[in-house]
Amino acid sequence: MIQGYTKIRWQVTISILFSWLCHSVSAQIHYSIAEEMRKDSVIGNIADDLGLDIKQLSSSKLRIVSRASEKYLYANVDNGNLYIKDRIDREALCGAEASCHLTFDAVVENPFNIFKIKIEIQDINDNSPRFFHEMFSIEIIEAALPGTRLALQSAEDPDIGLNSIQSYKLSDNQYFILSERVRLDGSKFPELVLERSLDREKENVHILTLTAMDAGNPVRSGTALISVIVIDANDNFPIFGNEIYKVSIQEDIPINTTIVTVNATDKDEGINAQITYSFSKTSDNIHHTGMFIVNPITGDIKTNGNLDFEVTRNYELSVQAKDGIFVSHCKVLIEDLDINDNVPEIVINLLLSPIPEDSKPGTMIALIEVHDLDSGDNGEVDCEIIEIVPFDLKLSSDNYYKLALSMSLDREKQAYYNITIVATDHGSPPLSNRRTIELEVADVNDNPPMFIKSEYIAYIPENNLPGASIYSIRATDPDLGDNAKIIYTISTKDTEKLSTSSYFSINIETGVLYAQRSFDYEQDKGFQIQVNAKDHGSPSLESNVTLIIHIVDQNDNIPKILYPSAENGGSDGYEMVPLMSEPRSLVTKVVAVDADSGHNSWLSYHFIHVSEPSYFIIGEHTGEIRTSRTFQEKDTLKHKVVVMVKDNGDHSLSSTVTLNLFVANNIQQAVPKLNNHIENEDLQSNLHLYLVTAVVLISLLFIVTVMIGIISKCKGSKHLSTTFGAVGTNIYPQVDSRMLSMYSDGSLPFPYSYNVCVALDSAENDFSYIKKQQNVHVDNLIDADDSGLGDENLKEALPATEQ
Structure with missing residues (x-):
């Protein structure tokens, strides 16, 4: 056994060297191992054979991708070794096939690559030959001549080559010897050959031991007891028309359909020529015979269940014909033909979601495996994306497709993608399957806060309440989360005035602007403020906008009369009017100003106290006082008028001034009138x-x-x-x-x-x-x-x- 294992190791070593040479050309590795190796046994070092750096295996995310091999194998990313994960039984895995392989893909993500690895499973002699019946009986007519052959039950050994059945041996006896015959397919079956004539009256039953042996190391064997019953009469065997029947059927054939008819003939007559057909119950036929039935009289073989090419592709039936005593055997080989009855399967082996919106074109998003259980053209599959999306689907290796980014993304335009992948085979008619991948685009801070306008203008009435909100300005950021949270600040370029904080404040979260003090239009006509909006992203982005604030005037100042001046303690003004003045002659002009602006500073002039009839008129908008008619000697020589100056504001304000107008031709006449007027003022007080x-x-x-x-x-x-x-x-x-x-x-x-x-x-x-x-x-x-x-x-x- 040790010598055999050394031979196997030598074969593995040669296979690895050969696979290394192949890898340098085709990126494939071949290993050869014996079945039944212990769990955690080392097959080989994938990292060395693939030329990978063992230190980078962990970051490269080496893994095995296979439907079947993952059950038996695993790779260690720490040392790069490929290990046995579970017991590998070649016979259970491949049956009686001449060669047995495990094929899988080694996937490396960083950088992305796929390697084909093929492991050949070598047979060892781990199964002994076995007869289906450990004890069976046959009958022989006593009249049988020496040289008569009796077909015996064949033993079965699931091993192959030398490890399968190589010879049979019969126990020592006086009447029979063992002969081996070879069928057309190369299989051997034993025959019992009569060497001496039988005498039923002396011995009607002969007990023999049949031994089947293989050529393995060590040699394994199996035995069965044969009871030979000697009978009279029937001395002819049924003979099949063919030793092997071959037939091909499609897997969708209906149940109870006749697929082949076996026929055997017997030279005997009467009851000895009546043949009955049945299946020989061997270990290889246990599962197969359940799918078929044979008519015992006609030999018609019909289907008894639904066939499935993907489960079993070939069936081998052993049919026996018995005429009551003698039995003959034949084989029926049934080939199951594939039809396109399986839709392609789509498996997402790797998916990167969410994907940052700033990912570069060519970034791999997903690794997709497509598999079809059918064979031939029915198993050939093409994949495509049916939507118009910024992604490409490229064939990577055999049945693997790589989904990659084809152009730049913008989460603010589209945050989610539903990518529908359709896999269609080449069958007739073709079958297809689809799978939708939901891909989320992750936000990055690529948008600064934006204001709707490039410049904002606000109008605030003066005499406002300190602390009241006066304006609201907002910016928007199409990003998400912290990338969209905005902080507002204000500043000003005017360094000569007080700081902006003494005039205004802003809510950093809402952008609402508040007045810190009451404004006076006559002092400040307006302000220009720089509003800054900055998000919380990393790195943060910001933008600015100019806010122009105009202080709106209110009518809060009364008109101020500049002439005649009231600086003399409130006494009236005096003006001399020539006695010979023509009508509409200018006497004097009341001059007034208003600190307000606009309508609030539009002034009008009116008389509110004048003698009747009036000798004077005043210009409503100019304040000019003119004579209304010619004076006469009999007319009053002194006139007192009160002029009201009124602004045009809502809730107008006004001021008044009193004028004393003396009608005289010269200043000499006006002086005594002025003195008398002063004296009269004293008299009026009494x-x-x-x-x-x-x-x-x-x-x-x-x-x-x-x-x-x-x-x-x-x-x-x-x-x-x-x-x-x-x-x-x-x-x-x-x-x-x-x-x-x-x-x-x-x-x-x-x-x-x-x-x-x-x-x-x-x-x-x-x-x-x-x-x-x-x-x-x-x-x-x-x-x-x-x-x-x-x-x-x-x-x-x-x-x-x-x-």
Whole structure:
């Protein structure tokens, strides 16, 4: 046994050297090992034979890819050795085939490559010859002549070559010898040859031992006991028309279809010529005979089950013909023909998902294995991708395809791909299968935050509330996760002003802008801010945008009158108007400004206190005061006007100024008028005192009048007229009424004479003005600019006295 194993090792060594020579040309490695090697036995070093660096095996991800070989073999990525994983039984793996191989692919990922490895399984003599029946009987007619041959049951040995059955041996006896015959296919079967005539009356049963031996080292054998029963009569054997019947059928043949008919003849007659057909039960036929049945009378062999080419391609049936005593055997060889009844299988051996969107074209995405159980053209498969996607499918090695990136990806345009791979065989009709690969594209930070506009403009009214939100600005980032999270910051290029943080603040997450203080349009008309948006990616990306903020003016400033100036403590302005001025002559101009802007600074000028009739007009938009008509000698020489300057804002604001206009031809006439005006201002301050005094005097006069009236009643009515005449006597001399008007300040001046009459009837007024001399102009008693005594009651009373 040791000597045999040394021989096997020598064969393995020669095979490895031969495989190394082949590898240098075809990238294939061949090993030869004996079956039944112990688990974890070393077959060879793949790394050395493939020329790989053992230190890089782990990073290269060496692995075995095979449907069947993974059960029996495994590779160690630490040392590169190929080991036995499980017991390899050549007979269970390959049956009676002359050669037996295990074929698999060694896949290396970094860099990607596939190597074909073929391992030849050498047979060892691990099976002994075995008879299906360890004891069986045969019959022979006593009349059989010497040289009569009796076919015996063949032994079976699943080994091949010298390890299979090589010879048979019969135990010593007086009547029979053993003969071996060779069939056309080379198989041997034993025959029992009668050497001497039999005498049933002396011995009707002969017990013999049949031994089958192989030529292995050591030699193995198996035995069976033969009981030879001697009978009379029937002395002819059934004879088959063919020793071997061959037939080919398709695997989709219906059940109970006759595929072949065996026929044997017997020269005997009568009952000795009646032949019965049956299957010989051998270990090789146990599984095969279940798929077929034989008609015992006709010899028709029919299908008894569904055939499957992918399970069994050939069937061998042993059929025997028996005429009651004698038995003959023949073989029926059935070839199962393949049809295209299997769809291709698609197996994803390697899939890289998700794949970064910045992967370069040519990057391998998946390793795909395509397999079809059919054979020939039915097993040839083509693969393709049916969608238009940025991926290519390339044949890598035999049934392996490599799915690789064909162009650049952009996750923001498409984040997922459904790649449908269709595998179609070359059969007729062709069969196909499809498999969908769901591929996710992983995000990388390749997009900076983007603003919708290149520049933003905001309008903020002045006098805003500090801390209030004033604007919202947002940027978008089509990336995902941290790559899309944005932080907002602000800055300004204006270094002369205060820092931006003293004016504005921004929410770093939402981009909402807040005012830190209340703005004044008159101080700051606007700001230019740089808003920065920066994502959280690595490395981070950012972008900027300009935000222009305009402060919107509000009407918060009253008009300021520059001329006439109010710096003299609020006293009125004085202007001289030439007496000979033409209508619409310019007298003066009120000049005012408003610190606001726009509509809020549009000013209009109006008179709010002017004498009637008006001698002057004012330009609403210019503030120019002009004469409205020509002056006459009788006209009032002094005019006081109040000018209101009003802006055009919503809820307009206004200021007023008082102007005293003196009508005079030169400055010499204007000076005394100005002095008299100043004195009249002092008199006006005592107006209330004068009125009170007048009321007291009138009350005293009334009391005196009542008392006089009572006295007069007592004395008689004849003295009445003289009494009243005394009361009406003028106290003061007559004065020109125009001169009185010059000194008027809105109150009644002295000296002036009034004629007073006390009404005797209670229904009448207490006082009545009595008509004075005709040369006295009553109309000039009251200044047209003064109010207080020029009421309607007084005007109505004057004409009444004239009647």
